[in-house]
């Protein structure tokens with residue numbers, strides 16, 4: 001059985017206690033997108049400012065549990081300054097890390113070490129969130145900010161397309 | 166450490182009636198403090214359902230052979246038990262089995278609501294309702310221009326009845342929780358029914374959190390409709406109960422259509438059968454009714470007043486223990502020794518998120534609920550997204566509360 005130390009790694013608790021990039025950004029130029037976790041009622045607000053195809057600034061506000069807050073905090077640290085293609089790639093890798101593969105769930109419900117789906121080295125601190133997979137109900141907490149980020153990127157793309165035409 | 170209750174009431178013996186409570190998790194016996202979400206069930210309920218399937222199962226109200234008649238008899242006996250539990254005047258006709266109490270309220274909103282509520286009509290709910298007694302009415306409001314007024318919660322976590330006369334004035338229905346699944350508050354129904362009836366409104370009470378824990382007498386309470394749900398009363402999932410006075414049910418059009426609920430069907434129409442079957446289309450939850458009957462029998466063998474007394478003293482013990490030990494705790498509900506207070510204890514634990522609280526408690530084999538408890542408007546009123554909730558039942562004792570306190574020490578350590 002997975003222990004709590006798999007979930008609450010020290011890095012996660014650190015981001016929870018002192019979250020990075022909390023706050024708001026003026027809109028425009030930033031876009032503002034809200035994300036909800038219907039399970040626990042958590043809400044986060046993401047402000048994303050993209051200029052010349054890269055993330056100039058990003059901020060998070062709202063409330064949530066330690067997992068959603070630290071995941072959001074690590075996410076902002078990971079994407080700041082990156083270009084959009086890189087950010088999209090990171091989202092894909094993160095989501096695949098957060099996918100439970102049925103083969104990894106033992107029939108008796110035991111939660112096994114998930115196979116390494118992505119190279120944790122390329123992930124830096126985010127790899128600490130890998131343990132969340134062993135607590136399936138908490139996966140939604142970890143992915144909340146990432147899904148909100150996808151929404152923000154999509155919104156920016158739609159805007160760009162509309163202003164091009 | 167002995168729990169104060171009547172001598173006939175022995176928690177150790179009661180605990181041993183519940184097989185699930187023997188479960189060991191990470192070397193510890195489970196501490197189950199989530200009965201407000203769903204209770205556990207005693208062996209006698211499991212045996213009754215097993216026995217039913219092994220010896221008696223056949224569809225009800227259909228076959229003429231012996232086991233079909235016996236199945237029908239067991240199903241209808243459960244109806245009588247479900248009605249007598251709440252002192253329904255005419256249990257054989259006034260008790261409708263549904264799949265849960267949510268379906269019961271949908272039935273009322275759909276059937277009674279569509280017949281009786283038209284543009285401009287008013288109903289009254291409270292801001293403390295479970296979504297089950299809220300969303301069906303909001304759905305009706307999407308279809309018709311009905312007005313929904315809400316009785317507010319006051320700062321003592323009770324319904325503010327100071328201007329109840331005005332709130333219910335002109336209403337056709339007042340539908341209120343009889344006991345809150347978040348606050349533990351037990352509603353003082355008397356002023357509500359008095360004002361509502363004077364205004365000509367019917368009163369429906371959501372008994373989901375009251376019937377399993379306190380003596381409920383629909384005649385003494387003077388309510389017109391009341392619902393409760395089997396799985397919170399030591400019965401199985403898949404069965405709920407709607408009680409309403411026969412004259413109300415008789416006037417209501419059917420809810421679901423199909424077999425069982427008709428007296429005649431032609432290709433150009435149908436006529437419905439008598440109550441209660443008019444509202445029980447299709448094959449009903451027979452084994453579940455048998456299980457619910459066994460649960461009621463078990464509950465009565467222990468005695469509802471004994472259960473209430475035990476829960477009351479344990480609730481006081483829990484609130485005191487939590488408040489003495491933790492400065493950072495804020496309990497959303499009436500305090501220790503408050504009157505009309507059930508064993509549901511929702512709280513904020515410093516600024517630690519309920520999910521994190523519940524996760525660490527799980528490591529201590531303590532099962533509590535974290536979330537909005539299907540009462541999002543109430544969460545907004547309390548100014549939180551979610552709470553942690555510990556809820557008590559007859560099989561809990563002071564050791565369980567001590568385990569909760571020890572678990573919370575662990576939570577504090579982890580996140581400080």
Ligand SMILES: Cc1ncc(COP(=O)(O)O)c(C=O)c1O
Pocket residue numbers: 201202265266267268295297298342344345346371373374394395396405539
């Ligand atoms: C007060 C209250 N009403 C209604 C319900 C709905 O019960 P069920 O899910 O069995 O329909 C619940 C339980 O969640 C409840 O606590």
